[in-house]
Amino acid sequence: MRIVSLVPSLTEAVASSVPGALIGATDWCTHPAGLDVTRIGGTKNPRVDRIVALAPDLVIANEEENREPDLAALRTAGLEVLVTDIRDVPQAFGELARVLRACGVPSRPKWLDEAEEAWAAPLPPTRRRTAVVPIWRRPWMVLGRDTFAGDALARLGVDQLYAGHAERYPRIPVEELIAAAPDLVVLPDEPYRFTADDGPEAFPGLPCALLSGRHLTWYGPSLAEAPKVLGEALRAAHR
Structure with missing residues:
Protein backbone atom coordinates (compact mmCIF):
# COMPACT_ATOMS: atom_id res chain seq x y z
CA MET A 1 0.00 0.00 0.00
CA ARG A 2 0.90 3.67 -0.40
CA ILE A 3 0.08 5.54 2.79
CA VAL A 4 0.20 9.19 3.86
CA SER A 5 0.00 10.04 7.56
CA LEU A 6 -1.14 13.39 8.92
CA VAL A 7 -0.51 12.42 12.56
CA PRO A 8 3.03 12.15 14.01
CA SER A 9 2.29 9.31 16.43
CA LEU A 10 0.44 7.32 13.76
CA THR A 11 3.34 7.96 11.39
CA GLU A 12 5.63 6.20 13.84
CA ALA A 13 3.16 3.35 14.29
CA VAL A 14 2.79 2.76 10.54
CA ALA A 15 6.48 3.18 9.71
CA SER A 16 7.40 0.70 12.44
CA SER A 17 4.79 -1.86 11.42
CA VAL A 18 4.65 -1.62 7.62
CA PRO A 19 8.17 -0.73 6.43
CA GLY A 20 8.14 0.96 3.05
CA ALA A 21 4.41 1.64 2.90
CA LEU A 22 4.59 5.23 4.15
CA ILE A 23 5.19 7.68 1.30
CA GLY A 24 4.20 10.99 2.93
CA ALA A 25 4.11 12.55 6.39
CA THR A 26 3.88 15.94 8.06
CA ASP A 27 6.79 18.21 8.89
CA TRP A 28 6.19 17.34 12.56
CA CYS A 29 6.62 13.59 12.05
CA THR A 30 9.99 13.10 13.76
CA HIS A 31 9.86 9.36 14.48
CA PRO A 32 11.20 6.95 13.57
CA ALA A 33 14.51 8.77 13.22
CA GLY A 34 15.69 9.21 9.65
CA LEU A 35 12.23 8.84 8.14
CA ASP A 36 12.68 9.44 4.41
CA VAL A 37 9.31 10.33 2.93
CA THR A 38 7.74 13.29 1.13
CA ARG A 39 6.85 16.05 3.59
CA ILE A 40 3.38 17.49 3.08
CA GLY A 41 3.23 20.43 5.50
CA GLY A 42 1.83 20.64 8.99
CA THR A 43 -1.01 18.83 10.73
CA LYS A 44 -3.20 21.94 10.58
CA ASN A 45 -2.07 23.15 7.15
CA PRO A 46 -1.22 20.14 4.98
CA ARG A 47 -0.46 20.63 1.30
CA VAL A 48 -3.54 18.96 -0.15
CA ASP A 49 -2.21 19.27 -3.69
CA ARG A 50 1.02 17.53 -2.73
CA ILE A 51 -0.87 14.70 -1.03
CA VAL A 52 -3.11 14.20 -4.05
CA ALA A 53 -0.06 14.13 -6.33
CA LEU A 54 1.37 11.25 -4.28
CA ALA A 55 -1.73 9.18 -5.17
CA PRO A 56 -1.87 7.30 -1.84
CA ASP A 57 -4.16 4.35 -1.25
CA LEU A 58 -4.92 5.67 2.23
CA VAL A 59 -4.55 8.90 4.21
CA ILE A 60 -4.51 8.54 8.00
CA ALA A 61 -5.80 11.42 10.10
CA ASN A 62 -7.11 12.28 13.55
CA GLU A 63 -10.24 14.25 14.43
CA GLU A 64 -8.37 16.42 16.91
CA GLU A 65 -5.09 17.03 15.12
CA ASN A 66 -6.41 17.63 11.59
CA ARG A 67 -8.97 20.07 10.21
CA GLU A 68 -12.14 18.76 8.62
CA PRO A 69 -11.94 21.13 5.58
CA ASP A 70 -8.57 19.58 4.65
CA LEU A 71 -9.93 16.05 5.05
CA ALA A 72 -12.99 16.93 3.01
CA ALA A 73 -10.75 18.28 0.23
CA LEU A 74 -8.82 15.01 0.17
CA ARG A 75 -12.04 13.00 -0.06
CA THR A 76 -13.30 15.26 -2.84
CA ALA A 77 -10.08 14.48 -4.71
CA GLY A 78 -11.02 10.80 -4.52
CA LEU A 79 -8.71 9.73 -1.71
CA GLU A 80 -9.66 7.36 1.09
CA VAL A 81 -9.24 9.01 4.48
CA LEU A 82 -9.27 7.08 7.76
CA VAL A 83 -9.98 9.38 10.72
CA THR A 84 -9.11 8.23 14.22
CA ASP A 85 -10.68 9.46 17.46
CA ILE A 86 -8.51 8.84 20.53
CA ARG A 87 -9.45 10.26 23.93
CA ASP A 88 -8.15 7.65 26.37
CA VAL A 89 -5.60 4.85 26.58
CA PRO A 90 -7.92 1.88 25.81
CA GLN A 91 -9.34 3.76 22.82
CA ALA A 92 -5.79 4.30 21.58
CA PHE A 93 -5.17 0.57 21.46
CA GLY A 94 -8.42 -0.04 19.58
CA GLU A 95 -7.77 2.70 17.06
CA LEU A 96 -4.16 1.64 16.52
CA ALA A 97 -5.32 -1.89 15.73
CA ARG A 98 -7.89 -0.47 13.29
CA VAL A 99 -5.28 1.70 11.55
CA LEU A 100 -2.82 -1.15 11.18
CA ARG A 101 -5.49 -3.47 9.76
CA ALA A 102 -6.39 -0.77 7.22
CA CYS A 103 -2.71 -0.53 6.31
CA GLY A 104 -2.58 -4.24 5.55
CA VAL A 105 -0.61 -5.40 8.59
CA PRO A 106 -1.24 -9.19 8.67
CA SER A 107 -0.85 -9.59 12.45
CA ARG A 108 -0.53 -7.45 15.56
CA PRO A 109 2.97 -6.01 15.90
CA LYS A 110 4.96 -6.93 18.98
CA TRP A 111 5.15 -3.32 20.17
CA LEU A 112 1.37 -3.08 20.40
CA ASP A 113 1.15 -6.14 22.64
CA GLU A 114 3.99 -4.79 24.78
CA ALA A 115 2.23 -1.43 25.08
CA GLU A 116 -1.02 -3.01 26.26
CA GLU A 117 0.87 -5.09 28.81
CA ALA A 118 2.71 -2.01 30.07
CA TRP A 119 -0.52 -0.10 30.66
CA ALA A 120 -2.35 -3.08 32.17
CA ALA A 121 -0.30 -2.63 35.34
CA PRO A 122 1.02 0.94 35.54
CA LEU A 123 3.56 1.87 38.16
Whole structure:
Protein backbone atom coordinates (compact mmCIF):
# COMPACT_ATOMS: atom_id res chain seq x y z
CA MET A 1 0.00 0.00 0.00
CA ARG A 2 0.90 3.67 -0.40
CA ILE A 3 0.08 5.54 2.79
CA VAL A 4 0.20 9.19 3.86
CA SER A 5 0.00 10.04 7.56
CA LEU A 6 -1.14 13.39 8.92
CA VAL A 7 -0.51 12.42 12.56
CA PRO A 8 3.03 12.15 14.01
CA SER A 9 2.29 9.31 16.43
CA LEU A 10 0.44 7.32 13.76
CA THR A 11 3.34 7.96 11.39
CA GLU A 12 5.63 6.20 13.84
CA ALA A 13 3.16 3.35 14.29
CA VAL A 14 2.79 2.76 10.54
CA ALA A 15 6.48 3.18 9.71
CA SER A 16 7.40 0.70 12.44
CA SER A 17 4.79 -1.86 11.42
CA VAL A 18 4.65 -1.62 7.62
CA PRO A 19 8.17 -0.73 6.43
CA GLY A 20 8.14 0.96 3.05
CA ALA A 21 4.41 1.64 2.90
CA LEU A 22 4.59 5.23 4.15
CA ILE A 23 5.19 7.68 1.30
CA GLY A 24 4.20 10.99 2.93
CA ALA A 25 4.11 12.55 6.39
CA THR A 26 3.88 15.94 8.06
CA ASP A 27 6.79 18.21 8.89
CA TRP A 28 6.19 17.34 12.56
CA CYS A 29 6.62 13.59 12.05
CA THR A 30 9.99 13.10 13.76
CA HIS A 31 9.86 9.36 14.48
CA PRO A 32 11.20 6.95 13.57
CA ALA A 33 14.51 8.77 13.22
CA GLY A 34 15.69 9.21 9.65
CA LEU A 35 12.23 8.84 8.14
CA ASP A 36 12.68 9.44 4.41
CA VAL A 37 9.31 10.33 2.93
CA THR A 38 7.74 13.29 1.13
CA ARG A 39 6.85 16.05 3.59
CA ILE A 40 3.38 17.49 3.08
CA GLY A 41 3.23 20.43 5.50
CA GLY A 42 1.83 20.64 8.99
CA THR A 43 -1.01 18.83 10.73
CA LYS A 44 -3.20 21.94 10.58
CA ASN A 45 -2.07 23.15 7.15
CA PRO A 46 -1.22 20.14 4.98
CA ARG A 47 -0.46 20.63 1.30
CA VAL A 48 -3.54 18.96 -0.15
CA ASP A 49 -2.21 19.27 -3.69
CA ARG A 50 1.02 17.53 -2.73
CA ILE A 51 -0.87 14.70 -1.03
CA VAL A 52 -3.11 14.20 -4.05
CA ALA A 53 -0.06 14.13 -6.33
CA LEU A 54 1.37 11.25 -4.28
CA ALA A 55 -1.73 9.18 -5.17
CA PRO A 56 -1.87 7.30 -1.84
CA ASP A 57 -4.16 4.35 -1.25
CA LEU A 58 -4.92 5.67 2.23
CA VAL A 59 -4.55 8.90 4.21
CA ILE A 60 -4.51 8.54 8.00
CA ALA A 61 -5.80 11.42 10.10
CA ASN A 62 -7.11 12.28 13.55
CA GLU A 63 -10.24 14.25 14.43
CA GLU A 64 -8.37 16.42 16.91
CA GLU A 65 -5.09 17.03 15.12
CA ASN A 66 -6.41 17.63 11.59
CA ARG A 67 -8.97 20.07 10.21
CA GLU A 68 -12.14 18.76 8.62
CA PRO A 69 -11.94 21.13 5.58
CA ASP A 70 -8.57 19.58 4.65
CA LEU A 71 -9.93 16.05 5.05
CA ALA A 72 -12.99 16.93 3.01
CA ALA A 73 -10.75 18.28 0.23
CA LEU A 74 -8.82 15.01 0.17
CA ARG A 75 -12.04 13.00 -0.06
CA THR A 76 -13.30 15.26 -2.84
CA ALA A 77 -10.08 14.48 -4.71
CA GLY A 78 -11.02 10.80 -4.52
CA LEU A 79 -8.71 9.73 -1.71
CA GLU A 80 -9.66 7.36 1.09
CA VAL A 81 -9.24 9.01 4.48
CA LEU A 82 -9.27 7.08 7.76
CA VAL A 83 -9.98 9.38 10.72
CA THR A 84 -9.11 8.23 14.22
CA ASP A 85 -10.68 9.46 17.46
CA ILE A 86 -8.51 8.84 20.53
CA ARG A 87 -9.45 10.26 23.93
CA ASP A 88 -8.15 7.65 26.37
CA VAL A 89 -5.60 4.85 26.58
CA PRO A 90 -7.92 1.88 25.81
CA GLN A 91 -9.34 3.76 22.82
CA ALA A 92 -5.79 4.30 21.58
CA PHE A 93 -5.17 0.57 21.46
CA GLY A 94 -8.42 -0.04 19.58
CA GLU A 95 -7.77 2.70 17.06
CA LEU A 96 -4.16 1.64 16.52
CA ALA A 97 -5.32 -1.89 15.73
CA ARG A 98 -7.89 -0.47 13.29
CA VAL A 99 -5.28 1.70 11.55
CA LEU A 100 -2.82 -1.15 11.18
CA ARG A 101 -5.49 -3.47 9.76
CA ALA A 102 -6.39 -0.77 7.22
CA CYS A 103 -2.71 -0.53 6.31
CA GLY A 104 -2.58 -4.24 5.55
CA VAL A 105 -0.61 -5.40 8.59
CA PRO A 106 -1.24 -9.19 8.67
CA SER A 107 -0.85 -9.59 12.45
CA ARG A 108 -0.53 -7.45 15.56
CA PRO A 109 2.97 -6.01 15.90
CA LYS A 110 4.96 -6.93 18.98
CA TRP A 111 5.15 -3.32 20.17
CA LEU A 112 1.37 -3.08 20.40
CA ASP A 113 1.15 -6.14 22.64
CA GLU A 114 3.99 -4.79 24.78
CA ALA A 115 2.23 -1.43 25.08
CA GLU A 116 -1.02 -3.01 26.26
CA GLU A 117 0.87 -5.09 28.81
CA ALA A 118 2.71 -2.01 30.07
CA TRP A 119 -0.52 -0.10 30.66
CA ALA A 120 -2.35 -3.08 32.17
CA ALA A 121 -0.30 -2.63 35.34
CA PRO A 122 1.02 0.94 35.54
CA LEU A 123 3.56 1.87 38.16
CA PRO A 124 1.73 2.24 41.50
CA PRO A 125 1.81 5.81 42.84
CA THR A 126 2.59 6.47 46.48
CA ARG A 127 -0.47 8.71 46.62
CA ARG A 128 -2.80 10.40 44.20
CA ARG A 129 -1.93 13.97 43.37
CA THR A 130 -3.80 16.83 41.72
CA ALA A 131 -2.24 18.75 38.86
CA VAL A 132 -2.72 21.43 36.28
CA VAL A 133 -1.27 20.50 32.89
CA PRO A 134 -0.38 23.48 30.68
CA ILE A 135 0.08 22.61 27.02
CA TRP A 136 0.64 26.19 25.79
CA ARG A 137 1.54 29.65 27.01
CA ARG A 138 0.80 33.08 25.52
CA PRO A 139 -2.05 32.37 26.13
CA TRP A 140 -1.95 29.72 28.81
CA MET A 141 -3.93 26.63 27.85
CA VAL A 142 -4.33 23.43 29.87
CA LEU A 143 -5.71 19.93 29.51
CA GLY A 144 -9.46 19.84 30.05
CA ARG A 145 -11.99 17.07 29.55
CA ASP A 146 -11.72 13.88 27.48
CA THR A 147 -8.05 13.94 26.53
CA PHE A 148 -5.70 11.05 25.95
CA ALA A 149 -2.96 12.72 27.99
CA GLY A 150 -5.33 13.36 30.87
CA ASP A 151 -6.40 9.72 30.95
CA ALA A 152 -2.77 8.58 30.84
CA LEU A 153 -1.93 10.79 33.82
CA ALA A 154 -4.96 9.56 35.77
CA ARG A 155 -3.75 5.98 35.31
CA LEU A 156 -0.44 7.06 36.83
CA GLY A 157 -2.02 8.62 39.91
CA VAL A 158 -2.33 12.25 38.76
CA ASP A 159 -5.78 13.86 38.65
CA GLN A 160 -5.89 17.02 36.60
CA LEU A 161 -7.98 19.79 38.13
CA TYR A 162 -9.64 20.84 34.86
CA ALA A 163 -10.78 17.36 33.81
CA GLY A 164 -14.39 18.45 34.29
CA HIS A 165 -14.08 21.66 32.26
CA ALA A 166 -16.53 22.12 29.39
CA GLU A 167 -13.65 22.52 26.93
CA ARG A 168 -10.95 20.01 26.08
CA TYR A 169 -8.20 22.64 26.05
CA PRO A 170 -9.43 25.67 27.99
CA ARG A 171 -7.58 28.96 28.21
CA ILE A 172 -6.92 29.65 31.88
CA PRO A 173 -4.97 32.68 33.19
CA VAL A 174 -1.82 31.62 34.97
CA GLU A 175 -2.99 33.43 38.12
CA GLU A 176 -6.00 31.12 38.24
CA LEU A 177 -3.82 28.06 37.72
CA ILE A 178 -1.67 29.06 40.70
CA ALA A 179 -4.72 29.87 42.83
CA ALA A 180 -6.09 26.38 42.15
CA ALA A 181 -3.26 25.15 44.41
CA PRO A 182 -2.47 21.86 42.67
CA ASP A 183 -0.08 19.37 44.20
CA LEU A 184 1.87 19.45 40.96
CA VAL A 185 2.28 21.34 37.68
CA VAL A 186 2.87 19.00 34.75
CA LEU A 187 4.84 20.61 31.91
CA PRO A 188 5.26 18.46 28.76
CA ASP A 189 7.71 19.45 26.03
CA GLU A 190 5.00 19.44 23.35
CA PRO A 191 2.97 20.93 21.82
CA TYR A 192 4.63 23.85 23.64
CA ARG A 193 8.23 23.08 24.47
CA PHE A 194 8.35 23.67 28.21
CA THR A 195 11.87 23.41 29.68
CA ALA A 196 13.53 23.94 33.03
CA ASP A 197 14.06 27.58 31.99
CA ASP A 198 10.68 28.14 30.34
CA GLY A 199 7.64 27.25 32.41
CA PRO A 200 8.47 26.48 36.06
CA GLU A 201 9.28 30.13 36.80
CA ALA A 202 5.59 30.96 36.23
CA PHE A 203 4.56 28.74 39.15
CA PRO A 204 6.63 29.89 42.16
CA GLY A 205 6.32 27.57 45.14
CA LEU A 206 4.72 24.74 43.17
CA PRO A 207 6.59 21.55 42.24
CA CYS A 208 6.84 21.06 38.48
CA ALA A 209 7.28 17.85 36.53
CA LEU A 210 8.89 18.22 33.11
CA LEU A 211 7.57 15.36 30.99
CA SER A 212 8.33 13.94 27.57
CA GLY A 213 5.49 15.06 25.32
CA ARG A 214 6.05 12.08 23.06
CA HIS A 215 5.38 9.70 25.95
CA LEU A 216 2.45 11.72 27.29
CA THR A 217 0.59 12.59 24.10
CA TRP A 218 1.66 10.13 21.39
CA TYR A 219 -0.20 6.88 20.74
CA GLY A 220 2.17 4.48 19.01
CA PRO A 221 5.31 2.47 19.86
CA SER A 222 6.20 5.00 22.59
CA LEU A 223 3.23 3.67 24.59
CA ALA A 224 5.26 0.60 25.54
CA GLU A 225 7.74 2.61 27.61
CA ALA A 226 5.49 5.53 28.55
CA PRO A 227 4.31 4.27 31.99
CA LYS A 228 7.90 3.82 33.16
CA VAL A 229 9.24 7.06 31.66
CA LEU A 230 6.33 9.18 32.88
CA GLY A 231 6.13 7.46 36.25
CA GLU A 232 9.78 8.16 37.01
CA ALA A 233 9.43 11.85 36.06
CA LEU A 234 6.28 12.25 38.14
CA ARG A 235 7.81 10.61 41.21
CA ALA A 236 10.84 12.87 40.92
CA ALA A 237 8.65 15.96 41.30
CA HIS A 238 7.51 16.49 44.88
CA ARG A 239 7.21 19.23 47.43
